[in-house]
Amino acid sequence: MTRPVVVAGLTGRMAGVIGRAVLDAPDLTLAARLSLRPGRGGDGPDGEFPGVPVVHRLADLPVADPVVVDFTAEEATAGLLEQARAVPCALVVGTSGLGDRHRRLLAEVGERRPVVVAANFSLTLLAVTRFLRELAAQADDSWDAGVTDLHFAGKRDRPSATAGHLAAAWQGSRPGAPAPEIASFRLGDALSEHRVVAAGSGEHLEVLHRMADRRAFLPGVLRAIRYAAEAGPGVRSLEDVVGAPAPGPR
Ligand SMILES: NC(=O)c1ccc[n+]([C@@H]2O[C@H](COP(=O)([O-])OP(=O)(O)OC[C@H]3O[C@@H](n4cnc5c(N)ncnc54)[C@H](OP(=O)(O)O)[C@@H]3O)[C@@H](O)[C@H]2O)c1
Known part of the structure; x- marks a missing residue:
């Protein structure tokens, strides 16, 4: 069984790099892409994710309990965290520029869900x-x-x-x-x-x-995804992820 992953952002540079890496990983499935802007859709700028559904709300995801990977923008991340209060999922958050409001939301969501957040996933x-x-x-x-x-x-x-x-x-x-x-x-x-x-x-x-090259972030991001898929509730750092034993195949 593979782990379902949802990547936030349709046109984002990091979203593209991470989406492709998830597609290539034998133990992960790109279950959906999430655009927090209404009205966006499609397969991406060059149709590179054919058949992967696009949704605009966590509540509309086609899978239960995915790992949601968010490298977007402060306002999008705040909206995502608010939705994650109500929808079971694990989160990997790399968006920059997070402030006090985000930290409060991260702490609140982390009481019930695994969350990995890092300023730099290298x-x-x-x-x-x-x-x-x-x-x-x-x-x-x-x-x-x-x-x-x-x-x-x-x-x-x-x-x-x-x-x-x-x-x-x-x-x-x-x-x-x-x-x-x-x-x-x-x-x-x-x-x-x-x-x-x-x-x-x-x-x-x-x-x-x-x-x-943005692909240099991938070893840390993929490790965080696999960690978050198995972890219990709590807000964790990349250091926590690296300190934990690497998850084996499912
Ligand atoms: N932690 C790390 O290791 C690390 C590494 C690299 C980058 N980053 C950070 O990751 C973030 C994304 O970087 P990037 O280079 O991929 O940026 P980018 O190419 O500009 O992409 C931004 C993404 O954010 C989404 N977005 C922007 N404004 C939005 C809004 N108002 N509402 C909803 N969605 C919005 C866009 O979604 P749509 O495509 O759906 O419009 C797009 O996918 C930045 O904060 C960057 O600093 C962190």
């Missing part, structure tokens, strides 16, 4: 996060850090959720120290670049993470 970025925490914890008081984020012109959130996540990783290991400064650039068509500069007395270091 497993490499997760390793960078862990390294930063360790560095910050052992660095003496002479050390400070700053983060830059470079993304394509038109990216909606600024600073990026990942830049905030990296700054929080540093600050979380240095209680009372100032938060790292974040500088954001929205230029050209660069997909995503994050640089952390940390400096102390007599030495400094830079960590650069550059994302050139």
Whole structure:
């Protein structure tokens, strides 16, 4: 038996990449695509999902208890979470720019459903996060850090959720120290670049993470889907997902 997956967003770049990966995964089924904008429909820009139904509300899904994957926009994610109060499903949420309202909704939905939420689903970025925490914890008081984020012109959130996540990783290991400064650039068509500069007395270091292809998010996203399909209620991070034993075939 395969796990049913629903991907939110019809024309989205991440929705397309994730939809194709789900189609290719032998243990997953792309059960439907969900557009939270009324009036949208069809097989996608190039008809790449023939036969996969499009629905506009969770309540209209053709399967019970799917994993719903959401890489869309803040307003769409808020609407999805509100619907998920009433419709049994697991959620994998990667949308950027989530605020307090989303956090409240995530906590509420997480009381009854498995939810995985991450600012960045790259497993490499997760390793960078862990390294930063360790560095910050052992660095003496002479050390400070700053983060830059470079993304394509038109990216909606600024600073990026990942830049905030990296700054929080540093600050979380240095209680009372100032938060790292974040500088954001929205230029050209660069997909995503994050640089952390940390400096102390007599030495400094830079960590650069550059994302050139959205498919690099897939190992983390697919792992989160498989985890969410099996997990009990609760809001989990990518770190929780990676720390859990990988689910076996069903
Ligand atoms: N966490 C991570 O690792 C990660 C990685 C990459 C991207 N992201 C984030 O994922 C999100 C999507 O990225 P993308 O590059 O795929 O963006 P995109 O190509 O602009 O796609 C946006 C998607 O959001 C939907 N959408 C936008 N506004 C909406 C609204 N008002 N109501 C309903 N649906 C709406 C669209 O749905 P329709 O097609 O149905 O109109 C579309 O599918 C962004 O927030 C991005 O920052 C996160």
